Amino acid sequence: MTKEFLMIKVGLILGIAGACRTDELVNLTVDDIEDVGSSLITKIPRIFVVTDVGNMLELFRKYLSLRPPHVKHKRLFLYYKAGKCSSQPVGKNTMGKIPSVVASYLKLPDVACYTGHCLRRSSATLLADAGVDITTIKRHAGWKSTTVAEGYVENSIENKTKIANQVLVGTTTSAITKTVNVSESNIPCNINFENCTNKCNI
Template sequence: MSLNNIEDLGNTLVVNIPDSKTRVSRTFTVITETYIDLYRKYLALRPAHDNHQRLGIKYTSNKCTIQPFGINIFGNMPTDIARFLKLSNSELYTGHCFRRTSASLLADSDANLCTIKRHGGWKSSNVAEGYLEDSLENKKRIV
């Protein structure tokens, strides 16, 4: 991912993920003001002398450096977060947690099956149906 993959339209961020494990480009939008503000704060922390466009850069000693990080560091973030939170079995939190969480949040936001399938890039409905069935919001509506 690079900064060029994110377009700031003021009240919307358009994020293009150019390639993935499935070899399918994906685009999504961020419309929540809190998250847009966090992205802008992150951009403001980047060093002025940064000579690359990589999105992920190392943060250490309360400042951003120019050293980029890639997929392996990103994939280990859930484990690092779980360790920081002192959760048991922190090694079980993998990069896949981001995908599961995004699908769960989408299901909780009342998204339909087609939307969840498109978001996750699933051809089969089985996986997407599981997120709908496990959705806390759906369970509240059923009761």
């Protein structure tokens, strides 16, 4: 994705790293994120960390450096165009369209299915696909209900493929999925984005 998508990239990084709801990203302030050098510590109010994988921290810092000095509010996400940020904060509708913009860029089918909730679903799906236990997934996303969290595990196609391969052929080879490289360099960040839609309405 080119430089014109800098705000989209930062929203994608924070949204998936923290299993964020759209309104949590909209209301995120510059005071909610602490840059400790090797990572970002974010409170929304649950705490999550963004590490420097694929130059993610560089993208965040670049976006933050474009913040106009005269902005009176502390909302993190500002409208970004032609390499500059305005003082106007990004609203819920624009933030909610980030997944559909990414899906369109990747030429995925049913782009309209990729709503703001997809960031939260993607985060849970990535954890499930990595074999993370349900308690950790619940804690990460702030869910109290095991039923809700299990819904994300159950609907993970990649996880089901791993299980099928283990049962049928004794391997753990997973399905090939499309990824989005959020870095402006050639270092891949590989966020799985294909298996996350809102079709199951979790």
